Amino acid sequence: MAHNRTDDTSRFMNAIAAFSAAPEEITVYGRLIGTQSVSFLDAILAEINETVLRRVLHFTTPDAVSLSVDVSERRVHRLHALPCALREKYDYLLGRNLTVQDAAAIVEIAQALAQTGSALYVRASLPDKTDALGFDGLSVGDVLAAKENATNASDVPVQFGNAISQAQKYAQSLSVQSGKTSLVRFGDAASCDALEEVSNAQAEDGATKPFVRLWQGGLVAEHALLIAMMDGFSVAMFLPAEHVQEQFTLLHRSVLQATGPVER
Amino acid sequence: MTICEELLAFRQRVAGCYVVAFADLSTGMVLASSTSEKVTQEKLDQLCAAGFDALLGPKAACVAQQVGASASAGPHMAVVATDLGVECFVRSCHPAQEALCFRVSERVHLDALFNEAFVLLERLVGEV
Numbered sequence: 001m002a003h004n005r006t007d008d009t010s011r012f013m014n015a016i017a018a019f020s021a022a023p024e025e026i027t028v029y030g031r032l033i034g035t036q037s038v039s040f041l042d043a044i045l046a047e048i049n050e051t052v053l054r055r056v057l058h059f060t061t062p063d064a065v066s067l068s069v070d071v072s073e074r075r076v077h078r079l080h081a082l083p084c085a086l087r088e089k090y091d092y093l094l095g096r097n098l099t100v101q102d103a104a105a106i107v108e109i110a111q112a113l114a115q116t117g118s119a120l121y122v123r124a125s126l127p128d129k130t131d132a133l134g135f136d137g138l139s140v141g142d143v144l145a146a147k148e149n150a151t152n153a154s155d156v157p158v159q160f161g162n163a164i165s166q167a168q169k170y171a172q173s174l175s176v177q178s179g180k181t182s183l184v185r186f187g188d189a190a191s192c193d194a195l196e197e198v199s200n201a202q203a204e205d206g207a208t209k210p211f212v213r214l215w216q217g218g219l220v221a222e223h224a225l226l227i228a229m230m231d232g233f234s235v236a237m238f239l240p241a242e243h244v245q246e247q248f249t250l251l252h253r254s255v256l257q258a259t260g261p262v263e264r
Numbered sequence: 265m266t267i268c269e270e271l272l273a274f275r276q277r278v279a280g281c282y283v284v285a286f287a288d289l290s291t292g293m294v295l296a297s298s299t300s301e302k303v304t305q306e307k308l309d310q311l312c313a314a315g316f317d318a319l320l321g322p323k324a325a326c327v328a329q330q331v332g333a334s335a336s337a338g339p340h341m342a343v344v345a346t347d348l349g350v351e352c353f354v355r356s357c358h359p360a361q362e363a364l365c366f367r368v369s370e371r372v373h374l375d376a377l378f379n380e381a382f383v384l385l386e387r388l389v390g391e392v
Binding site for chain 2: 218
């Protein structure tokens with residue numbers, strides 16, 4: 001029997017259409033969700049956050065770089081396809097249930113996708129298999145937290161740079177290292193060598209968390225030794241005691257507070 | 265004043281000082297303490313151990329060897345700041361190994377803390 005709309009149904013449909021947003025552009029790649037002016041990661045997360053029923057979301061750029069994720073109840077459960085350039089590195093993620101520990105990898109994948117094109121499209125499909133997804137998966141909050149950490153890590157050289165430029169005004173000697181490799185040396189060579197010896201001894205201690213350490217009293221010329229270490233970078237400076245407070249505060253703020261709130 | 269009263273007065277005098285402990289670094293024993301809120305003995309022992317590490321441990325020995333005023337004298341003051349907080353340590357001169365260990369706010373004024381701490385430490389060591 002042919003289905004005829006009643007006048008009421010037509011009015012109802014028209015009312016819904018009136019409330020709808022402006023039609024989005026649909027192309028062969030899918031619906032446009034990101035352009036250069038919009039963070040691709042934010043666009044991907046917004047799309048995931050709006051997906052309650054189980055769907056496979058295919059994110060694609062005009063260069064045919066694609067990322068496919070299995071999403072249900074606003075959580076990413078599995079990766080089905082990766083951009084070619086990242087397949088070798090993240091092959092281990094494909095097809096398995098994702099957990100919070102995979103959030104940083106998802107951020108990196110999304111950011112890599114952003115660098116490959118000027119636009120990002122999405123289309124949704126039903127999953128090939130309807131097996132249970134379990135209770136794992138990544139929430140949008142997990143990915144945002146990983147993104148925040150990634151941002152902090154990339155800021156480390158900048159923060160150290162600010163501290164170094166300030167320290168050069170007062171420090172008698174200063175040394176900056178990446179691991180055990182010298183990046184910057186300032187002051188007499190013997191003093192820089194001594195600073196590097198102390199820095200390396202700190203690193204060999206197995207300390208992995210960022211820290212700032214200060215020693216004062218009983219040192220040459222009544223100076224103080226200040227060392228900050230974060231993400232494999234270290235700054236060591238030998239400076240007069242009267243400038244310790246300023247430099248300590250600067251390093252403490254730039255290095256430690258970048259990693260999160262300081263607790264008592 | 266008793267040692268505990270001295271520590272309490274110090275903590276009230278120095279803004280941003282939450283914990284002050286008078287310890288014997290040679291034995292790792294906390295002799296007296298004053299805290300702004302309840303702190304377990306385990307935490308105080310950890311603070312004392314951190315003090316030993318910062319002032320007399322291998323790291324301090326390395327500092328003394330590289331930039332010490334003399335080979336035998338190590339640093340008298342140390343500050344260790346991590347994402348968990350800021351700890352300061354002040355020790356008396358050799359051979360006595362008593363020290364004051366502090367847990368402080370990141371905004372504490374180090375010069376003021378160290379100056380006050382040295383005066384207090386000399387007085388306490390004289391009393392012990």
